[in-house]
Amino acid sequence: MMSKKSKILIVEDDPSVSQTIKDILSRLDSDLVEADSGEEALRRIEESSFDAVVLDLTLPGIDGFETLRRARKIRRDLGPVIILTADTDPQTSFIAAREGVFEYLTKDPLKPKRLKSTVVKALDPDTYSLHAGVKPCFRHNKLGCFEKIPSEQDLVFVGMPFSQIDVYEHAIKPVIEEFDLVCWRADEDLRTGDIACKLSETIQSCRLAVMEISDFNPNVYFELGLAYGYGVQVILLRKAGAPPIPTDLAGILYLEYHNINSLKEKLTAFLKANL
The missing domain is CATH 3.40.50.2300 (Response regulator)
Structure with a gap:
């Protein structure tokens, strides 16, 4: 037939x-x-x-x-x-x-x-x-709080301290954009409303999440937990010489870098091999 x-x-x-x-x-x-x-x-x-x-x-x-x-x-x-x-x-x-x-x-x-x-x-x-699958918002137990949460968009969630703007602007963002993907950081979103729901919406809808964990920043670890909980592919970044990562993350693959250029090289190579 x-x-x-x-x-x-x-x-x-x-x-x-x-x-x-x-x-x-x-x-x-x-x-x-x-x-x-x-x-x-x-x-x-x-x-x-x-x-x-x-x-x-x-x-x-x-x-x-x-x-x-x-x-x-x-x-x-x-x-x-x-x-x-x-x-x-x-x-x-x-x-x-x-x-x-x-x-x-x-x-x-x-x-x-x-x-x-x-x-x-x-x-x-x-x-x-x-x-078409709809995931519940972790905070309000509603379907996304924004009606529907589509998966696998060409969106990359970036979790990192706001103080690391140079690493973001000169390494992470340009590399991500080379692969026709779009970066999202919480401080770049000008919408009003519940930031927790914005994080839930964006992390659920993103294609992957890039997390810079060199500092023990509680916001980054909160976002990292959401990403793992929602089953999003996560790329961990850590600067050489930073404090040891928490025990719970021991054994998880991360990219260690020394400077902006080395981060660009390693992140580019990783994305080429895994996207």
Whole structure:
């Protein structure tokens, strides 16, 4: 028996961008359906179900987020939604995470291989079931406190004392960004609200966590415990000559560095081998 063709909805108001997306996805043996506005996308979703949706945020009429919210009211079983936007503002990506999107991709520049691989993952029922899992907030016992917590975003949580800004700005952040990942530190998030819930949301949704444990900073160890508890991949960093690590962490792999350059080299090598 032949397997059923998957069906993908492309919501994009720029005809040239829409055509580029179709060209990228043309070899997936899927039916590609276009909509050039949020309203048209909703009509399409009323008429038919889709296995995945590629959604722009800036649309004529209602925007992408409102389109997503209305679409989920029409179809509670709406398939995975991949945001593809020119908006590179980190706050917009956090809103997308709260909305439970499968992935947040930017058009500047549009990366064909990444878009195609993301759609392939979204079409895999086993992969999507993992992304769709909702985890409870550790503090309030509510589902995420921000509605949904999608996993495996291209987000890296960085836990370290605020005083180590040079290590962050000149080593950790540039290396992470070389791998097309986005760093998040608590002091860089300008949203108001319960910081504990922000930490819970971000650690749950991140792809991995980088923790600098040279100093016995209680906040870092608190965040480290959350990361391990949520099953997030953790990279421990420790400066040579720092006090011995706690007994509970003895035997766990960590990267020891002497200066910013050595940290960049070791972190780059580790990410190349493990991502």
